[in-house]
Amino acid sequence: MHQTFDAALGINLLHANQEGADHNRAHFDEWGIICLNVMSSPGAGKTALLERTLAVLTHEYKIAVIEGDMTTELDAERLRKYGVPVIAINTGRSCHLDSKMVAGGIHQLSYQYNPAEFDLVLVENVGNLVCPAEFEVGEHAKVALLSLTEGEDKPLKYPVMFQEADCLLITKMDLAPHLDVDVDRIVANVRQMNPHVAIVPVSAKTGEGLDAWFDWVRSWIARSAPAKQQLSVVH
Numbered sequence: 001m002h003q004t005f006d007a008a009l010g011i012n013l014l015h016a017n018q019e020g021a022d023h024n025r026a027h028f029d030e031w032g033i034i035c036l037n038v039m040s041s042p043g044a045g046k047t048a049l050l051e052r053t054l055a056v057l058t059h060e061y062k063i064a065v066i067e068g069d070m071t072t073e074l075d076a077e078r079l080r081k082y083g084v085p086v087i088a089i090n091t092g093r094s095c096h097l098d099s100k101m102v103a104g105g106i107h108q109l110s111y112q113y114n115p116a117e118f119d120l121v122l123v124e125n126v127g128n129l130v131c132p133a134e135f136e137v138g139e140h141a142k143v144a145l146l147s148l149t150e151g152e153d154k155p156l157k158y159p160v161m162f163q164e165a166d167c168l169l170i171t172k173m174d175l176a177p178h179l180d181v182d183v184d185r186i187v188a189n190v191r192q193m194n195p196h197v198a199i200v201p202v203s204a205k206t207g208e209g210l211d212a213w214f215d216w217v218r219s220w221i222a223r224s225a226p227a228k229q230q231l232s233v234v235h
């Protein structure tokens, strides 16, 4: 009996979250914004990647960040140095952002700015390979990071994250010469879960692979171009 109740509760929770995510995405679409949900285990290099991304792409696009952490604004402060609005959301005991929290972030952004001026919203999710993959926040695409030190088997052990990802960044490639890790095995394990995902090996430290990552982001932003054109016709 207990199991049935828990399963039903879980399905209702996910259903309510999905409705909220669709609502958030409708706002992003109305404003011609592309939203990317960046997820990984703690320490895989999400904030370092976003630092490198903001350093380059703020010259091309207007970007805002929604920064999810259980506590503190440490990551938000790191990213504010790049001169972009960073909405910090502390999730408390929750191990992931949900669509309601991100709706709060979107409203904050739209009180302070004209949201239609933005091209890209980057969401840094709470560090966790499990729950963030289940709870959409209204993103157009999911970006998962797996660092070289986490082990080749993680795509097999945490399948949902790797099945759901549109782009998988293998991070900390600069460490490869110092580790007993088989990058081809990581790629094969990811492909087993998700044959079509874009896989980009990167290093936020040396810059390896970042151009390919930036191009992937640019290709997503290009999708919102027709909506942006419509907006500029209307205003």
Ligand SMILES: Nc1nc2c(ncn2[C@@H]2O[C@H](COP(=O)(O)OP(=O)(O)O)[C@@H](O)[C@H]2O)c(=O)[nH]1
Binding pocket: 040, 041, 042, 043, 044, 045, 046, 047, 048, 049, 127, 171, 172, 173, 174, 175, 202, 203, 204, 205, 206
């Ligand atoms: N060697 C190396 N270290 C990295 C790289 N990216 C991040 N780190 C380090 O990994 C740790 C966690 O990075 P952070 O960006 O905070 O990870 P997050 O928890 O996923 O946001 C920090 O000590 C970073 O300096 C990288 O490409 N190479």
Ligand SMILES: [Mg+2]
Binding pocket: 046, 047, 048, 075, 124
């Ligand atoms: Mg971080």
